Amino acid sequence: MGLLAAGIGAGIAAIGAGIGIGMIGKGAVESIARQPEASGDIRGAMILTAALIEGVALIAAIVCILLVFFA
Amino acid sequence: MGLLAAGIGAGIAAIGAGIGIGMIGKGAVESIARQPEASGDIRGAMILTAALIEGVALIAAIVCILLVFFA
């Protein structure tokens, strides 16, 4: 039962990170195209929010790796 | 049963954080592109709301880690 959850949970976490960081990346490249001189501020906000999503997704992945070995 | 919930719950929490912080990050980079001189206020609002989402998602991740070891 834990093994079933490990694979599907890791996949769902990848969907979350994909959609979230995808929205940020899309907004960032369009914003840089619109206002190239603000690219420093835009890149800072982009990295900060993408890192927050990445953090949660990696914790979810670690939970799934724990499930593979402990379940 | 608890192990099943641990993996899937962690994945669902990552979806929540991904979509939520993704919306904030997308809005933030587009707003900085529109009004670069307000980037300080925008960054403050961005970090505050992203941190609130991160808090709930991390608590959900901790519940899932508890489930791995206690279930």
Next chain:
Amino acid sequence: MGLLAAGIGAGIAAIGAGIGIGMIGKGAVESIARQPEASGDIRGAMILTAALIEGVALIAAIVCILLVFFA
């Protein structure tokens, strides 16, 4: 059964908080970009509504933590 609910419930609560606070955060950063001189009022409304969502999501998380230890 309670353990199954704990993980999935915590994940669902994170989706709720993510989408809700994400909408508020997106609206807030776009509003600050549109009217930077109203950033104080906007920040006040943003924090108030985000805190209300955070309250419900944290209560749901506490219910899930109770389930881990009492079920």
Next chain:
Amino acid sequence: MGLLAAGIGAGIAAIGAGIGIGMIGKGAVESIARQPEASGDIRGAMILTAALIEGVALIAAIVCILLVFFA
């Protein structure tokens, strides 16, 4: 069975409150940006409607807490 309902019900209540208060908060901050001099009236309507959603969500959460201890 009651324990299953407790966790998932609390999560669903958080989705309801999150999306509902999120729509109100998004509308409120955008409205304050559009008409800053009406921010008092906007804040009043925002708090009133958000409090009504919060009330229902908290009652749902209390039902779920009752389920943890009585089921």
Next chain:
Amino acid sequence: MGLLAAGIGAGIAAIGAGIGIGMIGKGAVESIARQPEASGDIRGAMILTAALIEGVALIAAIVCILLVFFA
């Protein structure tokens, strides 16, 4: 049970990476078309966010590969 999860989880992870990197790539090519002289900054933001998604998706794929051998 673990073998079932390995296949489905790898597929779901590919959905996540596909949608996420797809949104970034779409935004990037449209942005380069709009502002060709900013293509360096756009390419940098594109590679960075796509790599973050790729990281989570690869970890999910590794979890699924582990499931094939350990389940």
